[in-house]
Amino acid sequence: MKKAINIRLEESLLNDLDSYAQELDRSRTYLIEKAVTTYFDTLDEMISDKRIDEVKKGSVEVFSLEQVAQKLGLNNV
Numbered sequence: 001m002k003k004a005i006n007i008r009l010e011e012s013l014l015n016d017l018d019s020y021a022q023e024l025d026r027s028r029t030y031l032i033e034k035a036v037t038t039y040f041d042t043l044d045e046m047i048s049d050k051r052i053d054e055v056k057k058g059s060v061e062v063f064s065l066e067q068v069a070q071k072l073g074l075n076n077v
Contacts, residue, residue: 009017021028054060069075 017028017031020026021031024031051060055062063071
């Protein structure tokens with residue numbers, strides 16, 4: 001189910017968006033959905049980098065697979 005949102009864009013960005021939409025015979029919504037979906041890959045990388053930094057700083061606790069299995073009682077599986 002799609003939900004409507006309101007966003008504010010610089011006029012030049014909106015003009016570019018409209019130009020692409022017209023050239024590709026697609027809607028603004030379609031192009032924005034594709035752009036956001038594509039950007040999720042970048043966000044995933046940013047989160048991964050943040051988590052790696054947290055591990056390196058020692059600000060989070062890291063568990064081995066064996067420790068997790070033991071904690072969950074999965075030793076005999």
